[in-house]
Amino acid sequence: MKVLWCWRCQMDIPMLDEAEFEQVMQVYAECRRGGIKASLPKEGASINDRIAALLAPVCAEYTRLTGFPETNVNAVLHHRLSLFGPPCATCGKPLRTPQARYCAACGEPR
Ligand SMILES: [Zn+2]
Numbered sequence: 547m548k549v550l551w552c553w554r555c556q557m558d559i560p561m562l563d564e565a566e567f568e569q570v571m572q573v574y575a576e577c578r579r580g581g582i583k584a585s586l587p588k589e590g591a592s593i594n595d596r597i598a599a600l601l602a603p604v605c606a607e608y609t610r611l612t613g614f615p616e617t618n619v620n621a622v623l624h625h626r627l628s629l630f631g632p633p634c635a636t637c638g639k640p641l642r643t644p645q646a647r648y649c650a651a652c653g654e655p656r
Protein backbone atom coordinates (compact mmCIF):
# COMPACT_ATOMS: atom_id res chain seq x y z
CA MET A 547 0.00 0.00 0.00
CA LYS A 548 1.23 3.45 -0.87
CA VAL A 549 -0.49 6.81 -0.51
CA LEU A 550 -0.67 8.64 -3.83
CA TRP A 551 -2.62 11.51 -5.32
CA CYS A 552 -5.69 10.19 -7.14
CA TRP A 553 -6.78 12.43 -10.03
CA ARG A 554 -10.25 10.87 -10.03
CA CYS A 555 -10.88 11.54 -6.35
CA GLN A 556 -8.77 14.71 -6.21
CA MET A 557 -7.12 13.62 -2.97
CA ASP A 558 -4.28 11.62 -1.51
CA ILE A 559 -5.50 8.07 -1.03
CA PRO A 560 -3.97 4.67 -0.22
CA MET A 561 -3.30 2.69 -3.40
CA LEU A 562 -3.15 -1.09 -3.32
CA ASP A 563 -0.18 -3.01 -4.61
CA GLU A 564 -0.82 -6.09 -6.75
CA ALA A 565 -0.90 -8.57 -3.84
CA GLU A 566 -3.34 -6.40 -1.89
CA PHE A 567 -5.47 -5.74 -4.94
CA GLU A 568 -5.63 -9.47 -5.58
CA GLN A 569 -6.96 -9.99 -2.04
CA VAL A 570 -9.64 -7.34 -2.58
CA MET A 571 -10.61 -8.90 -5.92
CA GLN A 572 -11.06 -12.26 -4.24
CA VAL A 573 -13.54 -10.71 -1.83
CA TYR A 574 -15.19 -9.00 -4.81
CA ALA A 575 -15.53 -12.30 -6.69
CA GLU A 576 -16.82 -13.99 -3.54
CA CYS A 577 -19.49 -11.28 -3.11
CA ARG A 578 -20.59 -11.58 -6.72
CA ARG A 579 -20.91 -15.32 -6.38
CA GLY A 580 -23.03 -14.78 -3.30
CA GLY A 581 -20.46 -16.55 -1.13
CA ILE A 582 -20.54 -13.80 1.47
CA LYS A 583 -23.84 -13.12 3.14
CA ALA A 584 -24.39 -9.42 2.92
CA SER A 585 -26.86 -7.56 5.07
CA LEU A 586 -29.27 -6.52 2.36
CA PRO A 587 -30.95 -3.14 2.56
CA LYS A 588 -34.62 -2.85 3.34
CA GLU A 589 -37.40 -3.30 0.82
CA GLY A 590 -37.60 -0.56 -1.74
CA ALA A 591 -33.91 0.29 -1.67
CA SER A 592 -32.58 1.47 -4.99
CA ILE A 593 -30.52 -0.84 -7.16
CA ASN A 594 -27.43 1.19 -6.31
CA ASP A 595 -28.05 0.75 -2.59
CA ARG A 596 -28.47 -2.97 -3.11
CA ILE A 597 -25.23 -3.24 -5.04
CA ALA A 598 -23.44 -1.16 -2.41
CA ALA A 599 -24.75 -3.44 0.35
CA LEU A 600 -23.79 -6.56 -1.58
CA LEU A 601 -20.27 -5.28 -2.18
CA ALA A 602 -19.74 -3.75 1.26
CA PRO A 603 -17.24 -6.51 2.20
CA VAL A 604 -15.02 -5.26 -0.65
CA CYS A 605 -14.81 -1.83 1.00
CA ALA A 606 -14.30 -3.52 4.37
CA GLU A 607 -11.32 -5.44 2.98
CA TYR A 608 -9.85 -2.24 1.55
CA THR A 609 -10.32 -0.56 4.93
CA ARG A 610 -8.68 -3.50 6.69
CA LEU A 611 -5.64 -3.26 4.39
CA THR A 612 -5.27 0.51 4.31
CA GLY A 613 -7.01 1.86 7.42
CA PHE A 614 -8.97 4.22 5.18
CA PRO A 615 -12.77 4.07 5.71
CA GLU A 616 -13.81 3.74 2.06
CA THR A 617 -17.49 3.15 1.29
CA ASN A 618 -17.49 3.43 -2.50
CA VAL A 619 -16.64 0.21 -4.32
CA ASN A 620 -15.86 2.04 -7.54
CA ALA A 621 -13.19 4.01 -5.73
CA VAL A 622 -11.67 0.83 -4.30
CA LEU A 623 -11.45 -0.69 -7.76
CA HIS A 624 -9.36 2.16 -9.22
CA HIS A 625 -7.06 2.56 -6.21
CA ARG A 626 -4.55 0.17 -7.66
CA LEU A 627 -0.93 1.22 -7.89
CA SER A 628 -0.31 -0.42 -11.25
CA LEU A 629 -3.02 1.71 -12.93
CA PHE A 630 -0.97 4.84 -12.25
CA GLY A 631 2.27 6.02 -13.80
CA PRO A 632 5.45 7.15 -12.11
CA PRO A 633 5.49 10.49 -10.28
CA CYS A 634 5.78 13.61 -12.44
CA ALA A 635 9.29 15.04 -12.31
CA THR A 636 7.86 18.57 -12.05
CA CYS A 637 4.93 18.43 -9.63
CA GLY A 638 5.36 14.99 -8.07
CA LYS A 639 1.82 13.81 -8.77
CA PRO A 640 1.56 10.36 -10.33
CA LEU A 641 0.94 10.28 -14.07
CA ARG A 642 -2.59 9.11 -14.88
CA THR A 643 -1.42 5.95 -16.59
CA PRO A 644 1.92 4.18 -16.95
CA GLN A 645 1.77 5.13 -20.66
CA ALA A 646 1.05 8.86 -20.18
CA ARG A 647 3.30 11.12 -22.25
CA TYR A 648 2.66 14.22 -20.20
CA CYS A 649 1.41 15.14 -16.75
CA ALA A 650 -2.28 16.01 -16.69
CA ALA A 651 -1.85 17.91 -13.42
CA CYS A 652 0.80 20.43 -14.49
CA GLY A 653 1.00 19.86 -18.26
CA GLU A 654 4.72 19.04 -18.33
CA PRO A 655 5.89 16.29 -20.67
CA ARG A 656 7.40 13.41 -18.76
ZN1 LIG B 1 -9.54 7.60 -6.61
Ligand SMILES: [Zn+2]
Nearest residue numbers: 634637649652
Ligand atom coordinates in the same frame (compact mmCIF):
# COMPACT_ATOMS: atom_id res chain seq x y z
ZN1 LIG C 1 3.18 17.31 -13.10
